[in-house]
Amino acid sequence: MQEFDVCVIGAGFGGASVAALLAKSGKKVALVEKTARAGGKTQTTERKGYRFEMFGAVGIPAYNSRFHELVDTLGIAERAPFVVPDGDAASIRYLNKQGEWKVSYNPLMATGSEKEMTAMKETFGVTDTDLEALGAFYGEILSLDDAAINALDNTGAYDWMARFNMAEPLVSQVCMNLNTLFVVAVDRLPASEMIFALRDQVLGGAGRYHIGGYGHVAEVCADYVVEQGGLYLTKTRVQSILVEDGRAVGVRVDGRDIRARAVISNAGIQPTVLKLAGAEHFPSAYIERITALEPSWAICGFRYVLDKRIFDAALIPVFSDESWLNEERYQDMLNGKWPNVPLIAIDVPSEFDPGLSDIPGHQLANCQVFMPADTESKLVDEAIARCEAVIDELWPELKHHIVRKEPYGAKQISSMSRDVAVPGCGGEAVGIAQVVGQCGSSKPDARTPLPGLYIVGCDAGGRGAGTHQAVDSGFNVAAMVEQDLA
Numbered sequence: 001m002q003e004f005d006v007c008v009i010g011a012g013f014g015g016a017s018v019a020a021l022l023a024k025s026g027k028k029v030a031l032v033e034k035t036a037r038a039g040g041k042t043q044t045t046e047r048k049g050y051r052f053e054m055f056g057a058v059g060i061p062a063y064n065s066r067f068h069e070l071v072d073t074l075g076i077a078e079r080a081p082f083v084v085p086d087g088d089a090a091s092i093r094y095l096n097k098q099g100e101w102k103v104s105y106n107p108l109m110a111t112g113s114e115k116e117m118t119a120m121k122e123t124f125g126v127t128d129t130d131l132e133a134l135g136a137f138y139g140e141i142l143s144l145d146d147a148a149i150n151a152l153d154n155t156g157a158y159d160w161m162a163r164f165n166m167a168e169p170l171v172s173q174v175c176m177n178l179n180t181l182f183v184v185a186v187d188r189l190p191a192s193e194m195i196f197a198l199r200d201q202v203l204g205g206a207g208r209y210h211i212g213g214y215g216h217v218a219e220v221c222a223d224y225v226v227e228q229g230g231l232y233l234t235k236t237r238v239q240s241i242l243v244e245d246g247r248a249v250g251v252r253v254d255g256r257d258i259r260a261r262a263v264i265s266n267a268g269i270q271p272t273v274l275k276l277a278g279a280e281h282f283p284s285a286y287i288e289r290i291t292a293l294e295p296s297w298a299i300c301g302f303r304y305v306l307d308k309r310i311f312d313a314a315l316i317p318v319f320s321d322e323s324w325l326n327e328e329r330y331q332d333m334l335n336g337k338w339p340n341v342p343l344i345a346i347d348v349p350s351e352f353d354p355g356l357s358d359i360p361g362h363q364l365a366n367c368q369v370f371m372p373a374d375t376e377s378k379l380v381d382e383a384i385a386r387c388e389a390v391i392d393e394l395w396p397e398l399k400h401h402i403v404r405k406e407p408y409g410a411k412q413i414s415s416m417s418r419d420v421a422v423p424g425c426g427g428e429a430v431g432i433a434q435v436v437g438q439c440g441s442s443k444p445d446a447r448t449p450l451p452g453l454y455i456v457g458c459d460a461g462g463r464g465a466g467t468h469q470a471v472d473s474g475f476n477v478a479a480m481v482e483q484d485l486a
């Protein structure tokens with residue numbers, strides 16, 4: 001039997017970061033991951049000379065992120081270099097009301113230059129007055145302090161935005177961005193989450209990637225645990241959490257026990273509480289709350305390997321005024337009423353790091369649309385077919401240059417991250433949905449009612465978009481556990 005200070009279940013960005021931070025502070029850490037690599041949903045895999053993420057990922061903010069803080073704190077910045085392409089690496093494909101596709105190119109870090117303003121006017125058909133309204137929206141975001149933003153946990157983002165009377169195409173652009181960042185309906189997203197993320201985006205830019213693949217930072221964090229004298233197991237599933245005398249005291253893997261003073265789970269709050277620990281160890285009101293938590297939507301789409309450069313930017317959203325989703329539009333979509341263009345987010349990892357392909361000039365790209373988190377959802381085929389039809393219209397040449405094409409949806413996301421513990425959940429792209437009632441002060445506490453058991457990652461302990469939220473949680477939960485073990 002092995003004894004540790006801390007056992008971390010899962011090496012997604014939440015698990016890998018909390019494990020490394022606690023190892024740095026002198027704790028003896030065991031990190032147990034069920035798949036072959038660290039990185040969770042943003043794990044980078046390697047196949048036949050190509051490295052790519054199972055599910056596309058680009059970091060927001062690009063600069064001054066929690067990721068920068070993480071690599072600086074651990075002293076691993078040189079082993080996990082960040083990259084943000086120069087020049088106009090972001091592009092937009094916008095279908096206007098007249099049925100014309102408008103295209104613009106921008107830097108990943110917006111500067112507000114005359115050139116960018118002119119591009120916005122041409123792309124969206126808006127006036128200087130419209131841009132002033134957009135400026136007032138972002139000006140207000142930048143003027144609020146953290147306490148004022150925290151106070152907006154129960155205000156919907158779309159309602160908060162309404163007072164700025166922005167022109168419809170600009171509302172579409174902001175809402176498309178929010179759907180992509182949070183993978184929830186914009187009218188249910190709290191204004192607080194929106195403002196924190198857009199403030200980060202304005203001040204820190206939109207697209208950070210990591211040389212060697214997005215998941216590389218998590219891999220280096222996991223290696224760091226071993227370098228500090230800890231244990232890192234891959235391809236090892238935690239079967240259960242050991243509970244003795246009303247306290248979590250370790251985990252069971254492969255028929256043996258790993259004992260620890262604290263257990264931190266990155267396996268998702270529902271699977272952790274309901275399956276790994278067992279509902280019998282928690283108050284019934286807590287079990288009711290956990291069972292009722294709503295998942296973020298899933299994302300489905302395809303990973304492409306192309307034998308030439310088809311996409312001419314690193315980040316390309318494709319949308320119309322009908323594409324962005326509030327709850328009503330999302331329900332319509334579930335009922336078969338689709339927008340003229342499903343909101344498509346394209347990220348192109350090889351535009352960030354050409355070394356991801358052994359063959360120079362080959363392109364790696366990821367085209368993504370939204371679907372329910374339900375691993376049994378029948379929507380995946382339709383969503384992918386509609387996405388493909390738009391891609392075919394915009395890039396007709398693409399189909400002649402496909403080396404590999406790998407479709408995926410909620411089922412694949414679940415297999416790479418969390419088990420299905422509640423019907424309709426498991427394939428969530430982010431974690432529990434960042435909607436009013438589940439965020440900020442209303443988010444589940446990272447300290448569970450079972451002493452010694454903590455949750456890390458996008459289900460508890462952090463704020464922000466996607467992986468940034470997971471690492472934010474890693475920092476916060478490390479401090480919490482440190483304090484409790486002192």
Ligand SMILES: Cc1cc2nc3c(=O)[nH]c(=O)nc-3n(C[C@H](O)[C@H](O)[C@H](O)COP(=O)(O)OP(=O)(O)OC[C@H]3O[C@@H](n4cnc5c(N)ncnc54)[C@H](O)[C@@H]3O)c2cc1C
Nearest residue numbers: 010012014034040041055057058238267417457458466467
């Ligand atoms: C298609 C797609 C696109 C996305 N795009 C972006 C993006 O561009 N930018 C961004 O920031 N975010 C993006 N996200 C969201 C982002 O990937 C997640 O928010 C984030 O990775 C979640 O991190 P996490 O630490 O909470 O958990 P996860 O990544 O879910 O990690 C959980 C880990 O726990 C392990 N695990 C689970 N159960 C067990 C067990 N019993 N035993 C051992 N190990 C276990 C899993 O294998 C996994 O490694 C995207 C997600 C998807 C699906």
